[in-house]
Amino acid sequence: WQWAYACPSDAYTGTALSSALLFDAVYTVVTAVQELNRSQEIGVKPLSCGSAQIWQHGTSLMNYLRMVELEGLTGHIEFNSKGQRSNYALKILQHTRSGFRQIGHWHVSEGLSMDNRIFSSNISDSLFNTTLIVTTILENPYLMLKWNHQELEGNDRYEGFCVDMLKELAEILRFNYKIHLVGDGVYGVPEANGTWTGMVGELIARKADLAVAGLTITAEREKVIDFSKPFMTLGISILYRVHMGRKPGYFSFLDPFSPGVWLFMLLAYLAVSCVLFLVARLTPYEWYSPHPCSQGRCNLLVNQYSLGNSLWFPVGGFMQQGSTIAPQALSTRCVSGVWWAFTLIIISSYTANLAAFLTVQRMDVPIESVDDLADQTAIEYGTIHGGSSMTFFQNSRYQTYQRMWNYMYSKQPSVFVKSTEEGIARVLNSNYAFLLESTMNEYYRQRNCNLTQVGGLLDTKGYGIGMPVGSVFRDEFDLAILQLQENNRLEILKRKWWEGGKCPKEEDHRAKGLGMENIGGIFVVLICGLIVAIFMAMLEFLWSLRHSEQSEVSVCQEMVTELRNIILCKDSFHPRRRRGGMIRTRPVIPEERRARSTTTLSNGKLCSGGEPDPLAQRLAQEAALVARGCTHIRVCPECRRFQGLRARPSAGSPPREVVFAAHCRSSKRPQPVLCTLSNK
Structure with a gap:
């Protein structure tokens, strides 16, 4: 130990350790x-040393030596059974400069104990008021x-992490x-x-006392200069520009x-829909009579699954809104059940992926690791010329890194850059792709959102303060750096010099609000649907006018009147007959009013408050047979015997009117249709 001396008491005057021992x-021995x-x-x-004889008291003397216990210049003297010194x-x-001072204590059984006041002291006698060239x-x-x-001079011209660290030291x-x-x-x-060139060369030539920068500690540099303990740990990383996928558009809700x-x-x-139909x-x-007559067995059977309803029922289930159509048969319920199970999985999967696709812009990076970079030639890659990263690839024995070094060394024009700024601009x-230290990678990614790190670290190393070989200040700087690390300085x-960039942290995954660029498409769909609905309503209006009796009122006047009634919330009174169940009105003579009040048709069978008219009953059945063109209406076989029946009222009597109900493809309920009975 360079500065270790043993002494019998605190009044030790500095006798050499060998002399004391x-x-x-x-x-x-004397004792x-x-x-x-x-x-x-x-x-x-x-x-004689060459003689085979021994001293007869030698064994006894060894035993007495083991029993010796005294206080000497080197402290307490005591031996164990094997003759080794113990309990010292x-x-x-x-x-x-003022002499020796005790900074710690070591005991054979208790171990090392250092004085904490030494580490908390901010005073170094060896560097006091010394000027160092950095x-x-x-x-x-x-x-x-x-x-x-x-406008400034000296050290005041500079700022940065190393400047602040020098001030702390x-x-x-x-x-x-x-x-x-x-x-x-x-x-x-080298x-x-x-x-050697650069800062290492100046330290070797004693032109500088310290080298304070992002200087990497390497074995090759350690042979020619001394390093302090690392003040920052890092590794080589890959810096590449961001390749964003397509930005979310108005119809990005379809992306899941x-x-x-x-x-x-x-x-x-x-x-x-086809299978259900x-x-x-x-x-x-699924065939039933919605309003069965109380008399007779003639029924008009109706099926709720028309072609339109068969197309609408799956839509209601898919949108999870349902419909008024309820399946009755086991077969239709089976179809409905499997369709609902299908929509349950589809809607759940869509909902689970929708948030991620609307809030996250996925990056399309052609390389994801150092192996991907080494296995291709479309993307050039390099590092700083004369830096530690270049030396790392040059001396590496790993096959991938050797292949990368051969590529960088033989590539023309050169892929090496002179500075980090040049490498960033080239990226x-x-x-x-720029190979540089992870700390610099992080710094530039915080300042430029178009940059990203690809993969992890290629190695692990540290930055240290360089000093000439045998520098007497090395221990002081080691202790000072440890103190800065323990104090979290x-x-x-x-954080002061790395953070503060305009780009968000990569680990910040908090939810962000969606803008119109994310979900604007659904508003477009809504508006288009409303426009199509209005357009279809106008077509239906014009279609009904085309197939109605001629009227003196023009189409535009009729539409304006209809819109006025809608705005004023008035009931419309239509002086015409429309397809879809609207009743044509005209002056009705008392006999007709009486016949209408006493005779009506419900679902193909004539029912009345009084005695049923056989002739009207048969005519109603005749009209019901005409409705067989509708796919969802069926007339019972017993009514077919009324086919071909015609009415011949007496001469001079006014035509009779009956009202019967019939289903059409465009309606789900029986609609009243006016039939006028004439001599024909």
Whole structure:
């Protein structure tokens, strides 16, 4: 131990350790011989080292030596059964300008105990009021020129992480420093003739006392200069520009499913609608009489699954809104059940993926790891010329890194850059990946959102303060750096100079509000649907006018009147007959009013308050047979005998009117239709 001395008391004056040990050794032997002489008379007998004879009291003397216990110059002296010294302690002394002082204590059984006051002290006697020459290099954010550096002088011209760290170290060790920029602007690499360039070369030539920068601790540099303990841990990483996928558009809500899935969902909807329409026609349990007559057995059977309703029922289930159509037969319920199960899984999957697709812009990065980078040639990659990263690839024995070095070394034009800023510009302006330290990677990614890190770290290393070989200040700087780390000052300085960029942190995954660029498409769909509905209503209006009796009122006047009644919330009175169940009105003579009040038709059978008219009953059945063109109306076989029946009222009597109910494809309920009975 360089500064370790053993002393018998606190009043130790500085005797050399070897002399003290020699004195204690002689003192121990003399004490053992005296004890042996008391027990038995020992004589002096000359012996030759080459002779086979031994001293007869030698074994006894060894036993007495093991029993010796005394206090010597080196402290307590005691031996165990094997003859080894035990139960002793050492005082750890530090040599200062004022002499030696104790800084710790070591005991054979208790171990090392250091004085905590030494580490908490901010005073270093060896560096007190000493001016050190610091060589460094301009590189963000370690050392930068202030915006008004031309107006300043000396150390005040610079700012950055290393400048603040130097201030912290100067306050602890109480030294002065002068910042000097390296002449050739490089960190330091060996030349062919054995000399070194950059900051390492200046330390070797004793032109500088310290090298404070992002200087990587490597084995090759450690052979020619000394390093302090690392003040920052890092590794080589890959910097590449961001390749964003397509930005969310108005119809990005369709992204959770691929176009193929949407197509198959449409085909599934059409298939279910067709199967439901077919099954509902085949099963007899979906045919029913909505308003059965109280007399007779002639019924008009209705099926609720028309073609329109068969297309609408799956839509209601898919949108999870349901419909008024309820399946009755087991077969139709089976179709409905499997369709609902299908929509349950589809809707759940869509909802689960919708948030991610609307809030996250996925990056389309062609490389995801260092292996992907090494296995391709479309993307160029390189590092700083003369830096530690270049040396890492040059000396690596890993196959992937060797292949990367061969590519970088033989690539023309050169893929090496002179500075980090040049490498960043090359990444942004060309298809280039930059290999640099992770700390610099993080710094530039915070300032430019178009940059991203690909993969993890290629190695692990640290930044240290460089000093000439055998520097007497190395221990002081080691203790000062440890003190800064324990006080969390280095982490505070790193946050000061690394954070504050305009780009959000990559680990910040909090939910963000959606804008119109994310969900604007659904508003477009809503507006288009409303416009189509209005357009279809106008077409239906015009279609009904085209198939109605001629009226003196024009189409435009009719539409304006209809809109006015809608706005004023008035009931419409239509002087015409429309398809879909509207009743044509005209002056009715008393006999007709009486016949209408006493005779009505419900679902194909004539019912009246009084006695049923057989002729009107048969005519109603005749009219019901005409409705067989509708796919969802069926007349019972017993009514077919009324086919071909005609009415011949007496001459001069007015035509009779009956009202019967019939289903059409465009309606779900029986609609009253006016039939006029004439002589024909």
